[in-house]
Amino acid sequence: MCHDGSAGQEPGPESGPAGPTRRAFSRLLMAGSGLAALAACAPETPPPPSSAAGIATTKAAPASSASPLVPPLASTPAAAATSAAAAPAPAPPAATAPAAPRHSLIDPASPWVVVNKHRPLAPSTFKPTDLVRPAVRLAAAGEASLLNGTTAAAAEKMFAAAAGAGVTLTLASGYRSYVTQAATYSGYVKSQGQAAADTASARPGYSEHQTGWAFDIGDGSGADSFTPRFAQQPAAVWAQANAHLFGFVVRYPWMLHGITGYYYEPWHLRYIGPEVATEMKNGGIGTLEEYFGLEAAPGLPVTGSGHHPGQS
Template structure:
C-alpha cells in the first residue's frame, strides 16, 4: 500500500475508477507516520522457506468459519496458516485483521537494495528482505531499476496515519484512503511498495506501464512475489489496483497462482471476498 501518494493524485485515481463503477473508493494509501513499536514475535523456520510447497492452509483456520473452497484452493492439504502473522500465507484484508492487532515482526532487517524510504519504512522481515535482494539484483541485470519505496509500518504509525485521516474527513471517508490499524499488510513485514529509479508515476495508475512494474508483474513470481491488489479485483481484495504493492507468498505459491491464472490470495486460498470492513 502506498507510502507517500499525495491527496490530489489519489483523489484523481479514485474519481477515475469510481466514474466507471459507481463504487465507493477503497484505497490502501497510507502515508508514512512517526516510528513506533517494538518487534515482539519470531518467525518459525517453517514459515520462512521461500520455496515452500503451495498447499492450502484451510485446515489451520478451523476456528474461523470456512468459506466454500475455490477451484484453485480445493484439494490442497494444510501447510501454512492464513491467520498467523508469521506465516507467508497470511491473509490480511478488511474482513481479516491481524491477531494480535499490534503484531510486529521480530526479525526486521534493512535489505541491501536501493530505497527512498527511511527509518522503519526501510525494513522488511528477513525472509522478504532476502527475496527482495535477489529480485532487485535480477532486475538490475535486465537493466531495470527497482527501488524500495515503503516497507514495514508499525501499528502505532498506522494508528497515527489513520487517525489523521479521520480527523480531517470523518471515518467513512478515511476508510477510502487509509487502512485501519491492524489491517495493513505493511505491518507484517511481508509486503512493500516499489518505485523505479527515476520516480516516474510514483503511486499513480500510470506506474503500471513503467518498465519496473512490467518487469515485476512478469518476473516477481520467480522470487515469491505477487502483485497483491490487481486490476479490477477490488470487489475481492477491497483495494483498487496498486501495481506498486508487492506481497511475498513463496516461490511455489506465487508460481502456482500464475500458472492457474488466479489473481488474488482470497481466491487462491478460498478465504472469501472482503470489499469492505466487516
C-alpha cells in the same frame, strides 16, 4: 406410383394335373412383371455415399423431436423409476478440495497469512522479530526501510535480477508499525473522508505492511509513485511479469477491489513464496482470497453494535 408386383395377388388352388405347369407359368409372368417394376422405380444413378451416410445417421437418431440438449422426461412415475434404476450410478466427486495449508493463514509470522478487512492481525499490535534492512536501493528511511528476514532475502534477489535486466527498483515503503499505520490511516481520513480512506489505506491492525511480508516499490525516477499510472513505469511492468519467480504477487490487482477491498496498487508487492506465486501467475488467479478459497472482503464487516472492527 410403384408397386412390388405382388399386391392384390391371392393364392389359387394348386391341385390337379395342370397345377405345376400353371404355377411355373404364373411365377415366370410375376418375375417379369417384378423386373419391369424395379426398372421403372430405380433411379438412373445410385445415391452418393454422403446421402447414404445421412440416411444411416437419420435412422440411428431417436424418433423424439425434442432438443438433443434436453433429455426426454419419463412419461409415468413407473417409467421414471425404471429409467433411474437403469441409469449407471453417478461417479463420486473428484477430490478437488485444496489440501490443508502447509502454513497458517492467520499467524502474522506465517508467509501465507491473509490480512484483509475481514481478517485483522492477531495480536493487532504484532511486530516481526526478524526485521532487517535489505541490501537494495532505498527510497525510504527508518522503519519503512525494513522487512522481515525472508522477504528481505527474496527482495534482494529480485532487485538484482531487475538491475541485470536494466530496470531499477526501489524500496519505497516497507514495514509499518501499528502506531505508524494508525497515523497513516488517520491522515487519509482527514484529507479524503473515512469512506474514501477505507479504499486506499488499511486501518491499524489490518495492514499487510505491519507483517513485514509486503512492501511498495518505485523506480529510479520516482515518476508516478503511488498512482495508477505507475503501472506503465518499467519497474511495475517488470515486476508484473517476473515477481512471481521470487515469491511475490501484486496484492491488489486491477479491477479486483470487489475481492480485496482496495483499488489497484501496481506498486504493492506481497511475499507468498515462489510456489504459490507461480501457481497464481500460471493459473490466472489474482488474489490470495481466491487462491485459498476465502470470502471476499470488499468492505469492513459490521458488528452487532453497528460499529466496524477497529473503528473508534
